[in-house]
Amino acid sequence: MDAEAEEFAQFVEVRERALQRSAWLLTGDWALAEDLVQTALARSWPRWGRIRRRDDPEIYVRRVMVNTWSTWARRRWWGERASATVPDRPVPGDVATDLAIRIAVRTALASLTSRQRAVLVLRVFDDLSEAQVAQVLNCATGTVKSTMARALAKLREDPRLAELMEREAR
């Protein structure tokens, strides 16, 4: 295996989990998240020689991932629709609480626009700087800030999320 291939293998080994978790927050589905990460990596692999020379190859891979997801979201291949009401109610016990958090977060994220969701995931969850998010989304830093502000404002209006926050605080 040459150095390039070895480096790519190492990158996949080390970062696939983080990428999948971000992908889940974008797609709300583990199967789609896995598919998205595989697609992003498969698209990046032929260009890895150039990507690895960059300061941060992960920014490039995330960019491919977000762009691919945007395309999928526009095409709506799976016809998935966000639901305003969640059929399940949380029941006592850790599993149920985890599930409730997952459903509440997924529903709240689904209420955001694609760009708001991408900014939120990259900025809050992946902890990228505003400049890095701007680089991934190919937009101005100011756009990242305003999109982030709008996303947070929208999430603050979500009563289920507020309830979870309150419970966490207690």
Added chain:
Amino acid sequence: MSTGQLRDLLEAAAGEPPHRVTVAAVRRRAARRRMLEYVSAAAAAVLLAGAGIAVAARATGPAPASSPRIPAGVPRYYVQQAFRAAPPPTTVVRSRATGAVTATVRCPWGSAQPATGEIAPASHQTFFMICQTVTRKGAGSVVTGSRIYRFRLTGSGKIGGYSLVPGGTLARLSAGNLAAAADGTELAVTTLPAGTAPNSPAAASIIVISTRTGARAVWHGTPAVPGKMSFSTGDLSLTADGHELVYLATPRCIRGGCKPTGNGEEVRALSPAAQGGQLSSSRLVARQSALVPLSSGYLDGAIVSPNGSSVQVLVMNSPGQGPTTVSVVKVSAATGRPLRVLYRVTTGNGFSFQFFSSDPSGRYLILDTGPTSGTTNGWIDHGRLVTLTPAAGGNVFYETW
């Protein structure tokens, strides 16, 4: 809700992925993608070959009716200066296809306004414009300063930001007739001292500016005084590389020491443009008398082709008997003789004219002219005028793309 709390919540929600993404799986998918690309390319080639056969078969049949298809390369957006309700005109960007306003052009310099008609296009949807400050609005306004800014349109017709052109600060000068080389490296602009009265004998000069270095060269005009041949300057245009500067001149000879040329208006060229010197040293490219009788017509615009081999001239002709015609004529820069009429419209008794401009390729000309009852705003496509928005061009002052 703090971002820290939100991060914790996202962390908790994301949990752990049920499966790993392995390098082997990624490589398999990459290989599959490559194969799909080959298959798609092969399928496209087969389809294109089939279409080619179909086109070839159709070409042998009767000629097709005129198609409204827009040729590739026609600019997608145009910059327009027009009255909305009252002066001053607003400068906007419009989509050629829909006519929708996609952006408003503003001067990034205090209270300065874009000068009317002084926007010059360069390649890649780049434009240069003159911004001017005036002492007061309306009639009697006096220009106190001019600056040249560059802006570029994005793929969606928005303004991608303004920048002051190096050497583009024309302090205490009134500027007009802006032209840009297609590659954007050179500009030419006519200047007068700020506050010059309209009928003053002061001669206009043409300043050629390198947009890379800000270096300037000045072509000095001769004041319209008795005994000296002077040339008014209008309608500047540059070849694509900026080597040759072409302008529309009206030679004037006020008594003694000089003789009227008998040419009428003249299209003259200066080269190399970046050298500077006297306007009187310019070369005659085309003369009105070779295109239209001096008694009944005149030239109202001239645009040099990117390679400098020809000039596209707007010719008005109002013969005593018969209707007025407005023509766009391609004239050889080598001989001054007309080569081809690109467009002609008969306007009846008299005509109205607003403007004539071109894109940087010199292929797509915009013209706003028509009978005295109203003008039509459009671009010339193979001898016909394809209207732009608004089609009635009476309130449109200037457009370019």
